[in-house]
Amino acid sequence: MKGSNRNKDHSAEGEVAGKRPKRKCLQWHPLLANKLLDFSEEEEEEDEEEDIDKVQLLGADGLEQDVGEADDDESPEQRARRPMNAFLLFCKRHRSLVRQEHPKLDNRGATKILADWWAVLDPKEKQKYTDMAKEYKDAFMKANPGYKWCPTTNKPVKSPTPTVNSRKKLWAFPSDSSRDLPSPKKAKTEEMPQLNFGMADPTQMGGLSMLLLAGEHALGTPEISSGACRPDISESPELRQKSPLFQFAEISSSTSHPDAPTKQCQASALFQFAEISSNTSKLGGAEPVKRCGKSALFQLAEMCLASEGVKMEETKLIKTKESDSGRIKELEKGKEEREIKVEKTDTTGSQEEEEFEKLAKENLRESKELRNLEELQMDDVMSIKMEDSKEIRKEELEEDQKYSHFPDFSYSASSKIIISDVPNRKDHMCHPHGIMIIEDPSALNKPEKLKKKKKKSKMDRHGNDKSTPKKSCKKRQSSESDIESVIYTIEAVAKGDWGVDKLGETPRKKIRTSSSGKGNLLDAKPPKKKVKSREKKMSKEKSSDITKESRPPDFISISTSKNISGEVPEGIKAEPLTPTEDALPPSLSGQAKPEDSECHRKIETCGSRKSERSCKGALYKTLVSEGMLTSLRANVDRGKRSSGKGNSSDHEGCWGDESWTFNQCGTSGNKKFKKTKPKEDCLLGSAKLDEEFEKKFNSLPQYSPVTFDRKGIPVPRKKKKTGNVSSELTKTSKGSGDKWSNKQLFLDAIHPTEAIFSEDKNTTEPAYKVKNALSIPNTPEPTMQEPLVGSQKRKARKTKITHLVRTADGRVSPAGGTLDDKPKEQLQRSLPKASQPDCSDECAHTTEVEEVRSSTPEIPAVSAFFSLAALAEVAAMENVHRGQRSTPLTHDGQPKEMPQAPVLISCADQ
DNA sequence: GGGAATGAAAC
DNA sequence: GTTTCATTCCC
Numbered sequence: 001m002k003g004s005n006r007n008k009d010h011s012a013e014g015e016v017a018g019k020r021p022k023r024k025c026l027q028w029h030p031l032l033a034n035k036l037l038d039f040s041e042e043e044e045e046e047d048e049e050e051d052i053d054k055v056q057l058l059g060a061d062g063l064e065q066d067v068g069e070a071d072d073d074e075s076p077e078q079r080a081r082r083p084m085n086a087f088l089l090f091c092k093r094h095r096s097l098v099r100q101e102h103p104k105l106d107n108r109g110a111t112k113i114l115a116d117w118w119a120v121l122d123p124k125e126k127q128k129y130t131d132m133a134k135e136y137k138d139a140f141m142k143a144n145p146g147y148k149w150c151p152t153t154n155k156p157v158k159s160p161t162p163t164v165n166s167r168k169k170l171w172a173f174p175s176d177s178s179r180d181l182p183s184p185k186k187a188k189t190e191e192m193p194q195l196n197f198g199m200a201d202p203t204q205m206g207g208l209s210m211l212l213l214a215g216e217h218a219l220g221t222p223e224i225s226s227g228a229c230r231p232d233i234s235e236s237p238e239l240r241q242k243s244p245l246f247q248f249a250e251i252s253s254s255t256s257h258p259d260a261p262t263k264q265c266q267a268s269a270l271f272q273f274a275e276i277s278s279n280t281s282k283l284g285g286a287e288p289v290k291r292c293g294k295s296a297l298f299q300l301a302e303m304c305l306a307s308e309g310v311k312m313e314e315t316k317l318i319k320t321k322e323s324d325s326g327r328i329k330e331l332e333k334g335k336e337e338r339e340i341k342v343e344k345t346d347t348t349g350s351q352e353e354e355e356f357e358k359l360a361k362e363n364l365r366e367s368k369e370l371r372n373l374e375e376l377q378m379d380d381v382m383s384i385k386m387e388d389s390k391e392i393r394k395e396e397l398e399e400d401q402k403y404s405h406f407p408d409f410s411y412s413a414s415s416k417i418i419i420s421d422v423p424n425r426k427d428h429m430c431h432p433h434g435i436m437i438i439e440d441p442s443a444l445n446k447p448e449k450l451k452k453k454k455k456k457s458k459m460d461r462h463g464n465d466k467s468t469p470k471k472s473c474k475k476r477q478s479s480e481s482d483i484e485s486v487i488y489t490i491e492a493v494a495k496g497d498w499g500v501d502k503l504g505e506t507p508r509k510k511i512r513t514s515s516s517g518k519g520n521l522l523d524a525k526p527p528k529k530k531v532k533s534r535e536k537k538m539s540k541e542k543s544s545d546i547t548k549e550s551r552p553p554d555f556i557s558i559s560t561s562k563n564i565s566g567e568v569p570e571g572i573k574a575e576p577l578t579p580t581e582d583a584l585p586p587s588l589s590g591q592a593k594p595e596d597s598e599c600h601r602k603i604e605t606c607g608s609r610k611s612e613r614s615c616k617g618a619l620y621k622t623l624v625s626e627g628m629l630t631s632l633r634a635n636v637d638r639g640k641r642s643s644g645k646g647n648s649s650d651h652e653g654c655w656g657d658e659s660w661t662f663n664q665c666g667t668s669g670n671k672k673f674k675k676t677k678p679k680e681d682c683l684l685g686s687a688k689l690d691e692e693f694e695k696k697f698n699s700l701p702q703y704s705p706v707t708f709d710r711k712g713i714p715v716p717r718k719k720k721k722t723g724n725v726s727s728e729l730t731k732t733s734k735g736s737g738d739k740w741s742n743k744q745l746f747l748d749a750i751h752p753t754e755a756i757f758s759e760d761k762n763t764t765e766p767a768y769k770v771k772n773a774l775s776i777p778n779t780p781e782p783t784m785q786e787p788l789v790g791s792q793k794r795k796a797r798k799t800k801i802t803h804l805v806r807t808a809d810g811r812v813s814p815a816g817g818t819l820d821d822k823p824k825e826q827l828q829r830s831l832p833k834a835s836q837p838d839c840s841d842e843c844a845h846t847t848e849v850e851e852v853r854s855s856t857p858e859i860p861a862v863s864a865f866f867s868l869a870a871l872a873e874v875a876a877m878e879n880v881h882r883g884q885r886s887t888p889l890t891h892d893g894q895p896k897e898m899p900q901a902p903v904l905i906s907c908a909d910q
Numbered sequence: 911g912g913g914a915a916t917g918a919a920a921c
Numbered sequence: 922g923t924t925t926c927a928t929t930c931c932c
Contacts, residue, residue, distance in 0.1 A: 081927060087916035088928050095929060107930045111914040118916070130917095137918080149919040149926070 082149050083137040086129035090118055093700045117703070125703070132700060 084092065091114045098110040098117075105113065118126070141147060 082918080082925095084927055085917035091915070092928055099930095106914090106932070107928090108914040108932090111916090111929080113915095115915040133917080 080140070080144055080147065082147075083140040084133060086126065086133040087115075087118055089133055089136075089697075089700060090114065090121070090126075090129045093697065093702050097702065121703075129700060 091111065094114055094117065095107070095110050098113050099105060102109065102113065
């Protein structure tokens with residue numbers, strides 16, 4: 001039973017089941033928690049309500065307590081638990097597998113094994129988890145700004161209820177009950193939207209109010225947040241916008257600010273959610289603006305938006321207007337169009353515009369579909385004009401140039417995306433004309449949708465996402481035909497027809513229609529699908545594949561490689577691919593692999609990819625400039641790794657690719673062109689969060705024991721390392737074989753030689769190790785017979801690490817100096833490798849391996865100083881400490897170099 | 911509730 | 922540097 005039950009979700013189940021009533025900390029994400037714990041919608045709702053009531057009565061403190069209690073009984077959801085770290089995530093994800101394999105083992109044993117696996121786990125893979133954990137944490141923190149990991153003294157204090165809860169409560173949220181509280185319940189409390197703004201006095205309301213507010217706001221927040229968050233951007237654009245429409249929009253639509261959505265788009269679902277929640281809380285609390293600034297992504301997005309803000313805003317305004325006054329839609333549309341036209345003419349008076357309009361009109365007359373397409377195009381044009389009538393022409397003219405000059409930026413891509421979104425929304429909105437669509441409409445719509453969702457279906461919501469998504473879906477479906485046309489158009493654009501599009505809209509449209517086959521799913525599609533998929537997620541169907549496919553590998557690499565797989569996870573989970581990496585299904589691999597695909601991608605789809613790439617580049621720059629490199633870096637690393645792994649399917653799937661993708665897209669898009677994008681994220685927001693969270697879990701690569709075994713082998717093998725050590729390797733591996741005798745080695749301070757060597761190997765052949773893996777299946781043994789146990793081990797390990805680090809430092813010179821030269825070379829070598837490897841693990845491997853080997857000889861020197869594993873660990877640790885986690889480790893191709901460099905640096909710093 | 915692991919935060 | 926807590930669940 002146990003084992004069987006434990007499957008993947010059991011964790012949640014277990015909690016739900018009440019296995020552990022233990023802790024009741026507020027959940028960091030209500031939604032997430034809910035999902036995780038239990039998806040029962042009904043219960044959640046009820047619970048929520050109940051909880052709320054209780055909370056109200058009790059007050060902030062009470063709330064926590066209550067929650068906790070409630071949790072015990074009913075829903076654990078409420079407590080916010082501290083975010084899991086990478087290892088925990090890993091454990092959570094793999095524990096079931098371990099247990100399956102080793103039914104005998106109890107959790108402890110499983111934990112040990114997991115630890116071993118974790119130790120063996122490739123840095124890449126580890127990073128995935130680490131990144132996830134990081135995001136998770138970030139989201140959590142956003143959601144619960146006041147959250148403290150350790151209550152410090154509070155613990156005892158608060159536990160009003162004597163129960164075990166004391167702990168939880170304590171640390172849960174110290175000062176700001178209001179803030180904190182909200183997060184947990186918020187999701188559920190949707191019902192009381194009014195409270196949100198509320199202004200509710202935190203004092204009076206206590207945590208409850210906050211919770212409620214948060215919940216509702218979370219959903220609805222986007223709007224608010226948008227307004228608050230991006231005053232700068234929005235304003236500036238607004239100012240620019242002279243058109244009456246704008247004013248009208250402002251007045252009419254509270255939601256007018258598209259900004260919010262954008263933000264969301266940028267950030268991963270979790271982030272978005274967190275932001276939303278945080279926003280909500282902040283709203284109550286006070287500084288909406290800050291919130292915006294907090295997240296790097298957000299800032300980035302802002303920046304991007306700022307650049308494009310004008311465009312966006314205009315369109316947004318229009319949209320808003322429309323949205324707000326659905327009734328007037330048509331009339332307004334006419335007005336808007338007229339106005340726009342007027343403006344155009346006035347400002348630019350470009351004939352082209354007129355032409356477009358004419359075309360559009362004609363098309364409209366002819367066929368709705370055409371209309372939509374043209375409209376979209378028109379919209380784009382319009383928007384552009386809006387921004388700078390003067391520049392508009394340039395842009396158009398330059399389009400071609402852009403391609404040539406800026407391969408990265410895919411103007412077309414941006415437009416594509418937008419369009420894609422637009423259609424969908426349009427459908428929803430029922431707007432015949434395309435204008436609204438273009439840029440951020442989604443944003444506007446999103447908020448509304450969100451609200452609606454909440455209002456309409458709290459229940460549904462629980463269902464979660466389903467309901468929400470459904471709505472969107474439904475709408476979309478209604479206009480599938482339109483959508484399709486749009487899609488086609490998008491695709492065409494993506495392909496590069498864009499330039500033509502402007503000039504010759506019609507042709508394109510038609511062209512791609514057929515293409516929609518999606519096999520290729522150009523960029524354009526992806527976005528749409530993503531959005532849709534998200535919405536649909538509820539159903540979970542997710543055409544994840546499609547989405548994934550659609551997602552450009554680039555994104556993946558950039559944002560996080562996880563994507564794609566999105567997952568297949570569940571199914572796959574059970575059977576991780578032994579080879580993990582290699583295992584990727586061909587189809588997936590093709591799609592998934594970022595890097596590998598790069599080559600292909602380029603060939604296949606220039607446009608979309610370009611756009612993505614451009615986005616990446618832009619983002620990267622921005623991030624760097626901003627100093628946000630950290631997050632970015634992590635993403636990049638992931639991407640690389642993922643690519644390296646290749647899509648191994650599972651791995652990549654990690655989070656919601658979607659979220660990442662969106663984020664990136666959004667960001668990049670914003671910067672350069674109006675991309676706008678996906679706003680839907682906002683909608684998805686809450687729902688998505690849930691989904692994403694789940695997805696993330698699911699998506700996290702689940703490695704089959706076999707894989708680990710292999711890895712395990714490799715690890716030991718690593719010891720062996722390069723040539724000479726082979727004998728040693730074997731020794732180590734065999735001797736201690738199991739689990740990590742290595743540890744002992746390390747503990748012991750690692751004999752310079754052995755340990756180092758072995759590690760070196762790792763370094764040298766990170767990814768390969770698996771391949772190379774000697775044949776020593778040992779890993780899985782449940783219990784290890786290590787001399788050190790528990791804390792001792794930990795200490796030993798730390799010591800070991802420290803030791804290494806110091807060595808490095810001491811050596812800094814040594815390690816650095818000595819290694820530097822060689823490493824650099826290796827790095828160079830490795831870099832290329834890394835890039836290529838992705839293509840196909842196997843192929844890449846081969847190549848890489850060879851390369852590695854070639855480099856291997858050199859390695860020894862380096863290895864002599866530290867082992868790769870040690871380095872990696874150190875680097876990881878250091879990074880973590882630094883706050884950036886990143887890096888490093890991508891041993892795939894370049895074990896030595898990458899890790900070393902960081903290490904050295906760290907040392908230097910120290 | 912303890913424990914097995916790791917990690918992150920807080921002290 | 923040391924504690925606490927996160928997850929999981931048997932003992």
